Amino acid sequence: MPLQRVHFAEDVPEVFRASLQDIRREQEVPADFPPEVTAAAVAAAASVRLPELDRTDIDFVTIDPPDSMDLDQALHIERTGDGYTVYYAIADVAAFVQAGDPIDAEARKRGETLYAPDKRTPLHPPELSEGEASLLPDQVRPALLYTITVDARGEGTGVTCERALVKSRAKLNYAGVQKDLDAGTASESLQLLREVGKLREERELERGGVNLPIPDQEVVTSNHGWGLEFRAPLPVEGWNAQISLLTGMAAAQLMMKGKIGILRTLPESHDDLRRKLGNTAKALGLVWPDETTYAEFIHGLDPKVPAHAAMLAACTVLFRGAGYVAFAGSVPASPQHAAMKAEYSHVTAPLRRLVDRWTGEICVALSAGAEVPAWVRESMDEIPKMMDDADRRAHAYERSIVSMVEAGLVADQVGSEFDGVITDVDERDKNRGIVALSAVAIEGRVTGTALPLGKEVRVKLVEADIAKRTVSFELVG
Known part of the structure; x- marks a missing residue:
């Protein structure tokens, strides 16, 4: 389920800071990494396993929030005939972490990176996640390189995944890229990001899929006290997300064809959920005609409008019940992610999400026609439960933080x-x-x-x- 992030416009007030500490203690959020894990990370950074294929000729860039250092993804897009070629480089965590080592053992306990207004609790030690494994600019890095062919309508037509050396040319942020696109000064690759992103949004609506542009909540202060504002995602954030979704869907097709993998699945929503969301829309003064589907209604919302932003935040319940399904030898009976109306796998955030290390290894092997590594096959059945537990903890953490802020807004x-x-x-x-x-x-x-x-x-x-x-x-x- 998409997470609702809370930020503070200024320093976190003491009353909230103390409550955040309580939340972390109650939910047993891990603090610093044990010394043996940090030592293993330092050693791994000094003895990384590098691939032979060199694709540092590709002009990759990363696009993230300005303060992000755990850079999982770098992209480059070219026009090919009347279609496109999308190059998507994903940080190769397995080049540093081996099954059973201290970093792996700690990551299995954590499951995913946790976020709070005052602190980020990473999945991997910062020596890797913000250092040698991160796709930082002007650094040669090992990566899993997805090369995806896309037709003129924005449909993916083919994919390969291989280990390669890559080099990001720049660490960009969403606001800067949006400004350059609006001014017409963006690179050709970024202009194609907009072009392909829009096409993917059209195909998403066409198949009835939903990708929630969840607005961040920001707490601001004024002479009237506390206030809560929604920060609407920029259009480029949606286009960038579409490339990640495209990659996850292409990876799922590789897995379905190879009859081995780990999919992110979601059952269809029930009528009670539609009724509850309809009541929320009514509370916010929004009209949701009976004949309008989830996808049509959500695609019609503008996150820059406060009531629409609040509705988008409420619609995260549409993703409740999502889980992971591991399979080998035959495909799952219900492989689809109902909100996306497609088969889908998490593969693009291995620095921040445990499962992506397994799915990345599966995609590399299937693309090469090779055997999936033994450590992946032997442990992949454990991953769905690990990730379900991690997701449950992350959502409980996020919900506690949102509830804390909401209580603060009306405490007086x-x-x-x-x-x-x-x-x-x-x-x-x-x-x-x-x-x-x-x-x-x-x-x-x-x-x-x-x-x-x-x-x-x-x-x-x-x-x-x-x-x-x-x-x-x-x-x-």
Whole structure:
């Protein structure tokens, strides 16, 4: 499920900083790496296994937030006839980490990188994730190079994956790339990123797929107290995400054809979810016609509009229930990711997500017609549970942080009344449910006699506790 990130416009206030420490302690978020893991990372950085193929001739660039140092992906796009060739270089973590070594053992415990407003808890030691394994500019790095052919409509038509040396020419950020694209000064490769990205967005809508442009939440202060603003993703962030999705879908096709792999899957959404999201849309003053599908509705939302941004954040529940399926010898009975309406695999973030090291090795082997490494085959059945546990921890961490911030936004308004809509009612107790406020983009628990699902109501705030991260209301009248 996509994660909702919270940022602070200024330094994190002490009241939140203390609560963040409590969250990390309660959820047993790991702190520094054990000394033996750090030592192994330093040794691995000094004895990296380099591939023979040299593709440092390709003008790769990375596009990430300005402060990112764990650079997983570098891209370059060329026009080929009436179509395109996408070169996507992914950090080769397996060139540094061996199965069973201290780095591998610690990464299996962590599962994925965790994010908070005041701290990032990495999957791998920074000596690798922000150093020798990261695709930093002007550095020759080992990578898994995906070469994907794309036709004039934006459909992928072929893929190879091979180990290669690559060299990024520049560490770019989204705002800078967007500015250059808008000014017409961007490189040809970046102009083609926009071209291919738009085509992929059209194909996504055509097949009924959804890729949520989740807005980041930013806490700002003013003379009136705390405020919560949504930072809408730039268009280039969506186009860049489409290249990652294209690669994940191409990798899944390699796996399906080779009958071995690990897919990211999601069952179809149920009617109750559509009803709950419909009620949230109503609370935000948005019209969702009955005949409009999820995909059509979501593609019509503009993350620059606050109510639309809040709706996109609520729509992350569409991805609830996503998981991993490992298979060998025969393909899964239900291989598709329902939100994307396609088969898909996580392969593009090995510095930050454990499973991508396994899927990358599978793709390299299948592309070469070689045997998948024994360490991958012997351990791949363990990965779905490891990743499901890691995802559960990451979402609990993210939800606790969001709840903490929401409590802080209304902590001084206990006793005040708000307009809202009942978006969900407990099936076992119709007097308990969830209310979404109309004026403030937050939800909270609500109690009242026979809560009217989907109806506009007046509620009173009875609790907003930052330390406990709870916001509770009661029905008025």
